[in-house]
Amino acid sequence: MSARAEILADVRRALGVTGSEASRRRAVADRLEHAPQGTIPARGQLDPAERKALFRAEAERVLASVAEVASNADVAAEVATYLRRRNLPATLRAGADPYLAALPWQGLELAEGSPDGTAALSRAFGAVAESGTLVLVSGKENPTRLNFLPPTHIVVVAAGDIVGDYETIWQRLRGAYGKGAMPRTVNFISGPSRSADIGRTMQLGAHGPRELRIIIVGGK
Numbered sequence: 001m002s003a004r005a006e007i008l009a010d011v012r013r014a015l016g017v018t019g020s021e022a023s024r025r026r027a028v029a030d031r032l033e034h035a036p037q038g039t040i041p042a043r044g045q046l047d048p049a050e051r052k053a054l055f056r057a058e059a060e061r062v063l064a065s066v067a068e069v070a071s072n073a074d075v076a077a078e079v080a081t082y083l084r085r086r087n088l089p090a091t092l093r094a095g096a097d098p099y100l101a102a103l104p105w106q107g108l109e110l111a112e113g114s115p116d117g118t119a120a121l122s123r124a125f126g127a128v129a130e131s132g133t134l135v136l137v138s139g140k141e142n143p144t145r146l147n148f149l150p151p152t153h154i155v156v157v158a159a160g161d162i163v164g165d166y167e168t169i170w171q172r173l174r175g176a177y178g179k180g181a182m183p184r185t186v187n188f189i190s191g192p193s194r195s196a197d198i199g200r201t202m203q204l205g206a207h208g209p210r211e212l213r214i215i216i217v218g219g220k
Contacts, residue, residue, distance in 0.1 A: 037167065044130035044164025049220045051129045055162045056216070058132025062191030064212040068159075071218060075156055076105045078215055082154065083108070083119065086211070093120040093150060097141040100156070115150035120209075122146050124157040126172060129164050131190055134214065137173070138185035147187050153209040155189075159219025 001009070012019055046054060056066045069078050083090060090108050093115040094100055100110065100123055110121065122142045124134045134155055138144040147153065163169055177183060192212040
């Protein structure tokens with residue numbers, strides 16, 4: 001018997017239960033099915049335009065740079081402009097996201113693989129307005145390595161996917177993937193990587209990208 005099994009057996013003996021009682025199993029199932037909702041901050045409970053504005057303000061507060069474009073057709077031009085201004089190569093590391101692949105890149109190249117000094121491009125599952133946080137899920141469409149390895153990370157997010165709070169994002173994740181089929185990794189990204197561990201001096205790019213560029217698509 002493992003140490004874990006021994007500890008659980010001791011707990012059951014102390015409680016006078018076996019763990020197989022129908023009433024206890026029903027109580028657990030009911031809790032999982034009807035979990036109470038926690039306190040949700042009011043600051044994110046806004047109309048879509050205000051929610052987008054809050055997300056942008058919070059993202060910029062944590063040192064991300066943000067651009068807004070009207071439609072999918074404008075994404076490539078915005079990316080190209082950003083790369084030119086930063087004197088970065090016209091090749092972007094990306095996954096196999098069909099949304100990104102379908103955009104009119106016009107002179108830019110999307111290539112799979114690990115970033116080797118080039119910028120990386122991802123599409124966010126959503127974003128949280130109350131903290132200016134992007135939400136990215138792992139998979140071949142948007143590999144997690146792109147969140148951590150490149151010096152510059154460009155992330156596209158639809159304005160309609162910006163929600164007020166984390167609770168709503170988790171509800172959307174469960175709705176999109178279904179019970180028992182969640183993505184292996186969910187990354188919450190607030191600004192570029194940074195640390196002040198050494199000498200209490202802020203250093204960007206400590207554990208991931210030094211620059212985070214967010215492109216919001218659509219919305220008023």
